[in-house]
Amino acid sequence: MAHNISATGDTTYTLSLQQKLATLLGFTGLFILLLATFNVSFPNKTLWLTLSLSAICVGIVWFGVNQYQNKIAGIKNDGIQFSSLTSRGILAWMLGLFLTGFYIVLYFYPQYLGLTAEDQNNTGIIALFDPLSYLLSGNPASQWFVYGTFYTIAVVFFGIKFIYKYRHNHYQRLRTFSVMFFQLGFAFLIPEFMARLNSESFSLPYYDLKNIWPLNHYNFEQYRVDEFISAGNIGIALLIFGVASIFIITPILTYKYGKRWYCSWVCGCGGLAETAGDPFRHLSDKRLSAWKVERWVVHSVVVFVVVMTTAVIYSYLGDASKGYWLTRDTFLIGVAILLTLVFAGVIVFKRNEFKKDALYGAVGYLAIILVLIGLHYFQGSQLFLFETETLRSTYGFLIGSIFAGVIGTGFYPIFGNRVWCRMGCPMAAILGFQQRLFSKFRITTNGGQCISCGNCSTYCEMGIDVRAYAQKGENIVRSSCVGCGICAAVCPRGVLKLENDSMKGRINSNDVLLGNDVDLMKLVNER
Amino acid sequence: MEHVIIIGNGISGVTAARHIRKLSDKKITIISGETDYFFSRTALMYIYMGHMNYEHTKPYEDWFWEKNRIKLKKAWVSKVSPNENKITLATGETMHYDKLIIATGSKPNKFGWPGQDLKGVQGLYSKQDLDLLEENAPNNKVCKRAVIVGGGLIGIELAEMLSTRKIPVTFLVREHNFWGNVLPEKDAKAINNHIKEHHIDLRLNTNLKEMIADKNGRVRAVVVEETGEEIACDLVGLTAGVSPNMDFLKDSGIDFGRGVKVNRFLETNFKNIYALGDCAEQQETTGERRPIEAVWYTGRMMGEVVAQTICGNKTAYKPGHWFNSAKFFDIEYQTYGWVFPQPRDGEAHFHWLHEDGKKCITINYQIASRKFVGINTFGIRMRHEVFDRWLTEKHTVDEIIENLEQAHFDPEFYKRYEKHIKEQFKNELKINA
Ligand SMILES: Cc1cc2nc3c(=O)[nH]c(=O)nc-3n(C[C@H](O)[C@H](O)[C@H](O)COP(=O)(O)OP(=O)(O)OC[C@H]3O[C@@H](n4cnc5c(N)ncnc54)[C@H](O)[C@@H]3O)c2cc1C
Ligand code: SF4
Ligand code: SF4
Numbered sequence: 001m002a003h004n005i006s007a008t009g010d011t012t013y014t015l016s017l018q019q020k021l022a023t024l025l026g027f028t029g030l031f032i033l034l035l036a037t038f039n040v041s042f043p044n045k046t047l048w049l050t051l052s053l054s055a056i057c058v059g060i061v062w063f064g065v066n067q068y069q070n071k072i073a074g075i076k077n078d079g080i081q082f083s084s085l086t087s088r089g090i091l092a093w094m095l096g097l098f099l100t101g102f103y104i105v106l107y108f109y110p111q112y113l114g115l116t117a118e119d120q121n122n123t124g125i126i127a128l129f130d131p132l133s134y135l136l137s138g139n140p141a142s143q144w145f146v147y148g149t150f151y152t153i154a155v156v157f158f159g160i161k162f163i164y165k166y167r168h169n170h171y172q173r174l175r176t177f178s179v180m181f182f183q184l185g186f187a188f189l190i191p192e193f194m195a196r197l198n199s200e201s202f203s204l205p206y207y208d209l210k211n212i213w214p215l216n217h218y219n220f221e222q223y224r225v226d227e228f229i230s231a232g233n234i235g236i237a238l239l240i241f242g243v244a245s246i247f248i249i250t251p252i253l254t255y256k257y258g259k260r261w262y263c264s265w266v267c268g269c270g271g272l273a274e275t276a277g278d279p280f281r282h283l284s285d286k287r288l289s290a291w292k293v294e295r296w297v298v299h300s301v302v303v304f305v306v307v308m309t310t311a312v313i314y315s316y317l318g319d320a321s322k323g324y325w326l327t328r329d330t331f332l333i334g335v336a337i338l339l340t341l342v343f344a345g346v347i348v349f350k351r352n353e354f355k356k357d358a359l360y361g362a363v364g365y366l367a368i369i370l371v372l373i374g375l376h377y378f379q380g381s382q383l384f385l386f387e388t389e390t391l392r393s394t395y396g397f398l399i400g401s402i403f404a405g406v407i408g409t410g411f412y413p414i415f416g417n418r419v420w421c422r423m424g425c426p427m428a429a430i431l432g433f434q435q436r437l438f439s440k441f442r443i444t445t446n447g448g449q450c451i452s453c454g455n456c457s458t459y460c461e462m463g464i465d466v467r468a469y470a471q472k473g474e475n476i477v478r479s480s481c482v483g484c485g486i487c488a489a490v491c492p493r494g495v496l497k498l499e500n501d502s503m504k505g506r507i508n509s510n511d512v513l514l515g516n517d518v519d520l521m522k523l524v525n526e527r
Numbered sequence: 528m529e530h531v532i533i534i535g536n537g538i539s540g541v542t543a544a545r546h547i548r549k550l551s552d553k554k555i556t557i558i559s560g561e562t563d564y565f566f567s568r569t570a571l572m573y574i575y576m577g578h579m580n581y582e583h584t585k586p587y588e589d590w591f592w593e594k595n596r597i598k599l600k601k602a603w604v605s606k607v608s609p610n611e612n613k614i615t616l617a618t619g620e621t622m623h624y625d626k627l628i629i630a631t632g633s634k635p636n637k638f639g640w641p642g643q644d645l646k647g648v649q650g651l652y653s654k655q656d657l658d659l660l661e662e663n664a665p666n667n668k669v670c671k672r673a674v675i676v677g678g679g680l681i682g683i684e685l686a687e688m689l690s691t692r693k694i695p696v697t698f699l700v701r702e703h704n705f706w707g708n709v710l711p712e713k714d715a716k717a718i719n720n721h722i723k724e725h726h727i728d729l730r731l732n733t734n735l736k737e738m739i740a741d742k743n744g745r746v747r748a749v750v751v752e753e754t755g756e757e758i759a760c761d762l763v764g765l766t767a768g769v770s771p772n773m774d775f776l777k778d779s780g781i782d783f784g785r786g787v788k789v790n791r792f793l794e795t796n797f798k799n800i801y802a803l804g805d806c807a808e809q810q811e812t813t814g815e816r817r818p819i820e821a822v823w824y825t826g827r828m829m830g831e832v833v834a835q836t837i838c839g840n841k842t843a844y845k846p847g848h849w850f851n852s853a854k855f856f857d858i859e860y861q862t863y864g865w866v867f868p869q870p871r872d873g874e875a876h877f878h879w880l881h882e883d884g885k886k887c888i889t890i891n892y893q894i895a896s897r898k899f900v901g902i903n904t905f906g907i908r909m910r911h912e913v914f915d916r917w918l919t920e921k922h923t924v925d926e927i928i929e930n931l932e933q934a935h936f937d938p939e940f941y942k943r944y945e946k947h948i949k950e951q952f953k954n955e956l957k958i959n960a
Pocket of ligand 1: 451534535536537538539540558559560561562568569570571572602603604605630631632633651652653681684772775803804805806820821822823824826852853
């Protein structure tokens with residue numbers, strides 16, 4: 001391999017003049033923000049903020065368009081494995097360090113960004129964003145507002161780049177429009193506008209409506225539920241919507257379309273991964289061992305979030321239950337019955353499809369039930385040795401901040417763009433569980449056309465070894481597949497197609513057409 | 528325990544090994560001089576283009592082989608002695624086998640052109656060829672122009688590869704269209720245009736006369752047969768087809784013609800020696816299939832067949848309906864059944880071309896019976912399973928056109944062309960009626 005790398009310092013894959021200028025422009029925008037961070041005070045904040053953000057946005061789009069504009073539409077992954085930024089070179093590590101650093105400051109040291117006590121004016125970069133925040137919500141900016149703005153800019157403008165890159169592919173275009181829309185509208189603007197509605201007397205937990213539990217793991221905390229309830233009809237409606245999203249909307253959509261309806265059409269984490277994270281998708285680990293780790297880690301997170309949420313709700317039901325039909329005991333029993341039903345259903349109907357994974361399910365399930373029983377005996381806010389609140393804040397810290405932010409996004413250039421979605425996201429795990437067992441979605445392989453080239457596996461951001469299935473003529477029905485459709489896009493032989501079709505014959509490992517005569521296929525399929 | 532030795536770790540040899548392991552407990556050794564592990568030859572271009580690195584082209588992880596008790600040996604076999612059941616390696620080491628599978632693939636054709644062995648003149652077949660290309664043409668400073676000789680599948684891949692490194696390419700094609708000995712004129716014309724759109728200097732009806740060396744024995748130019756024109760270049764890619772790789776069998780007593788001769792059971796003239804994949808020449812062919820088929824999936828199929836035979840279930844090689852696929856720069860190509868460059872006696876072609884010039888289909892059918900014979904599709908993906916069924920059930924061209932939606936395989940939300948195709952088909956029927 002050494003010579004391959006040596007060949008790349010040359011002219012071929014360096015940036016064009018326009019790309020250099022675009023980079024310069026983007027960095028100028030960032031530089032203004034950096035100056036603001038170090039408390040250089042700008043006379044006209046609105047002007048400088050506009051200048052800086054415009055420079056960044058224009059820079060991104062200019063760079064992206066220039067990269068593909070002189071090329072005929074098609075798959076253009078040329079030089080990805082040579083570029084330092086996209087092949088874990090020095091640039092990748094620098095970007096990784098920068099992003100992780102940013103996340104650490106954001107989550108744990110927001111004062112360095114200029115966050116101040118409630119009654120004082122913001123300073124630093126947060127102050128620079130005040131004008132925009134006042135415009136949208138009427139409140140001063142916070143570190144989360146700054147972050148949200150960055151995030152949205154990244155999704156929207158790298159999204160434009162992505163759409164341009166895949167301008168020949170209607171699936172990719174539509175899907176990217178969709179994540180851009182949900183990020184800009186639902187995640188960014190609507191919550192800000194909702195905040196505007198709040199006053200001294202009326203307070204609604206404003207949030208990103210498409211953010212569904214367990215991704216939105218804090219949605220059922222006491223203060224939020226109280227707020228929902230005290231906000232009257234709208235609040236109750238939102239609360240019901242929150243619960244319905246989990247138990248009705250999500251299962252129906254996942255049944256019809258697979259988990260992709262959420263993971264690569266709606267979700268904000270997915271949105272960032274698909275747009276800004278796109279150049280890093282091939283860095284996901286494809287080894288079988290990585291798949292094993294994935295299953296353990298992500299299912300553990302599910303167990304963790306279920307236990308945590310149950311414990312949190314349980315703990316406050318104790319005090320507030322008097323007026324409600326929902327008491328601690330009813331709630332606990334309800335959770336236990338629900339889990340038992342799900343588990344029993346799987347065992348009864350899907351036993352054959354799910355041999356190995358059923359084991360993981362069983363372990364998780366058992367753990368949850370044990371904890372529930374434990375809860376019941378302790379009858380307090382304690383769960384084993386932990387305070388419920390400690391459990392919640394540990395979850396928030398470990399999973400919400402460290403995993404989703406610092407590792408998940410900060411390490412894009414090292415681990416690929418979907419580590420969080422693959423290893424850490426409990427929402428993805430639950431949707432995936434359903435996708436594997438009860439959904440019409442699958443990736444169909446086209447008979448014997450596969451040439452085992454490996455493009456599909458390489459560019460699968462979830463680290464699925466797509467080729468392993470395709471070369472056997474087997475459909476791909478994997479819980480982790482987010483349906484991004486990139487494997488089908490990069491396949492040079494037209495082997496893969498994302499489809500929603502009947503459940504029957506969805507997993508076709510015994511019914512393959514590889515070009516051989518029928519008798520031989522029968523022999524080959526015999527185990 | 529019976530020892531099966533397989534020479535060649537390409538798709539045919541490896542498929543044979545995997546299936547023998549599935550079916551039996553025999554001792555299996557795969558010998559290849561090219562690489563330690565099986566990789567996908569079809570992906571060579573993507574390594575050079577930077578889409579993938581070499582590791583990505585290995586279909587199985589390195590632990591796979593030991594786990595399945597398939598022994599790998601990196602060595603060149605220099606001699607086979609069938610009467611002693613023995614092979615000799617280039618190192619002089621000898622090995623005993625009970626069954627021998629020859630799956631040594633192909634090598635690029637060289638037609639005795641003057642200068643064909645100069646430095647800077649190469650084919651594109653093996654990992655070594657790729658490494659050599661990386662030396663000969665790392666960028667457009669070292670390689671200011673490349674000339675590719677031979678307008679087939681590997682030639683166009685090489686053209687695409689070089690163009691991603693902005694190396695100007697002159698593409699010499701002997702036929703009057705790209706891949707003109709396989710594609711019907713109208714299909715080929717669409718591809719010609721697409722090649723030119725990629726700024727490739729495509730020269731049709733052009734033969735190579737010779738290659739001229741500089742004082743260091745490196746190629747500095749090629750001379751065109753027809754015009755005597757001298758084209759200065761630093762790389763010549765010889766991609767005028769491949770032929771079976773079997774020089775080491777010359778004096779072994781194993782029968783060969785253009786390839787290693789095998790019967791329906793893939794047996795050579797020695798009962799315990801088999802040949803598969805690119806290097807095998809069928810003495811008795813199936814349907815329109817050629818005696819030597821150097822494509823990926825036939826190698827795989829032969830591997831599956833030979834494993835059955837070796838494990839006691841004697842099975843004949845009976846490939847199903849012909850299909851294949853390729854990609855010409857940005858245009859994907861698939862074919863099911865048979866479409867010949869010229870309709871044969873009693874056959875006709877229906878051709879549809881999208882206005883963008885990048886999507887087209889050609890359907891070959893029998894005029895009298897209207898039986899569907901085959902289809903070429905460009906820029907549109909079709910479903911193998913459906914066409915395979917239609918071919919087996921001997922549908923008419925009219926039925927195929929009528930039900931074309933069933934074969935649709937493009938990604939969701941793509942524009943559909945069935946309506947246009949049907950309309951044109953009906954119009955042509957009226958005109959002809
Ligand atoms: C660039 C390129 C692109 C291609 N694209 C396609 C495509 O898109 N679709 C398609 O259908 N086909 C394609 N092909 C053809 C396809 O790759 C071949 O048909 C297939 O690889 C043949 O497999 P095989 O196992 O018969 O031989 P090979 O893959 O050639 O394997 C034979 C192995 O044996 C080794 N060997 C040979 N002699 C000896 C010896 N004496 N001692 C030890 N080892 C030896 C060789 O080094 C080699 O590793 C392509 C080929 C090339 C070169
Ligand atoms: S299998 Fe394909 S569609 Fe699914 S996540 Fe991987 S690349 Fe995306
Ligand atoms: S499915 Fe397509 S991309 Fe994947 S290995 Fe097969 S031919 Fe290559």
